[in-house]
Structure formats: C-alpha cells, structure tokens
Amino acid sequence: MLMESPGLDELDLRLLDALQRNARSTFAELGAVVGLKAPAVHDRVKRLEGRGFVRGYAAQLDGRLLGLELIALVSCFTTPDCNYDEFTHTLAELPEVSEVHSVAGEESFVLKVMTRSTAHLDELLSRLKSVKGMARTKTTIVLSSPFERGGISVR
Secondary structure, eight states, X not given: OOOOOTTOOHHHHHHHHHHHHOXXXXXXXXXXXXXXXXXXXXXXXXXXXXXXXXXXXXXOXXXXXXXXXXXXXXXXXXXXXXXXXXXHHHHHTSTTEEEEEEOSSSSSEEEEEEEXXXXXXXXXXXXXXXXXXXXXXXXXXXXXXXXXXXXXXXX
16 A cells, blocks of 8 residues: 555556666656556656656665775764854765764764775764864764665655
C-alpha cells in the first residue's frame, strides 16, 4: 500500500518510486512500470518536477572506489554567538562534508564527512575547529554501512 501524500495519486507515487530506482529510465520504460504511454508519463514527470517533488537527478558514486575510505559523523557544538547561516555556508564549502544536519540536542549540527584516511580526517577536524562559531566537535567513525536507503520510501 502506497502512503498518502497531498496532491499525489497512486500513479505519481509509483512514478517517484521508479525514478528513484533508476532516474535514467526512459518515459516509455517508466510507462511500462505504471501502465501509461510515454507522453502521459512525460507530462506527469514534468508536473512532479515543477511542483518540487523531484529536486534533481544525480549519479550515486562509490566513495571507496574514489579513494574516500573513511566516513565519519561529526557533531558540531557551536558558540552562543554563532551565525548559523554563515556557519553552515562555511561547512558546505568544505569538499569533505557531504551532509549538514541541524539537530536537537547538545550539539547544533551533525555532519557526514568522507576522507581518504585518519590523517585526512584529523586535518579536516583541525580546519573545522577553526570555523567561526565552532566551540568543539565530537567524531564518530563509521566502521561499515550495512544498509543505506539512497532515497525516500514512498511505500
């Protein structure tokens, strides 16, 4: 059973699910999945894109094959005078930072970072600690990732 979402019908949800599984699918291939002809699929996909349900399309790269062997989660504890917009903009400029999450709790943000080694992580942490508004960090190294969804469940 597909979940309910305002303004989306079952075909829209099935299309979104199929696009997440393979964004390179042709409209004809998507049509075969949802039972529509390619022009109707094209119209629906364009409408979903226009309404913001599809934010973009990207290839999922294998960081390990690219030499990014180490994944870590870095908790960022900020100073009371931290300008969050400036702070997050600075974090987003660091190539090792793949995600920035504002969180509830003692820390203000949690980052997902990818580095080549522990030495590279150490160097990144030194740079992070010099970011204006950073009080301190706490790092958790990921040993393995037995499951990554890589998308949003629409079921």
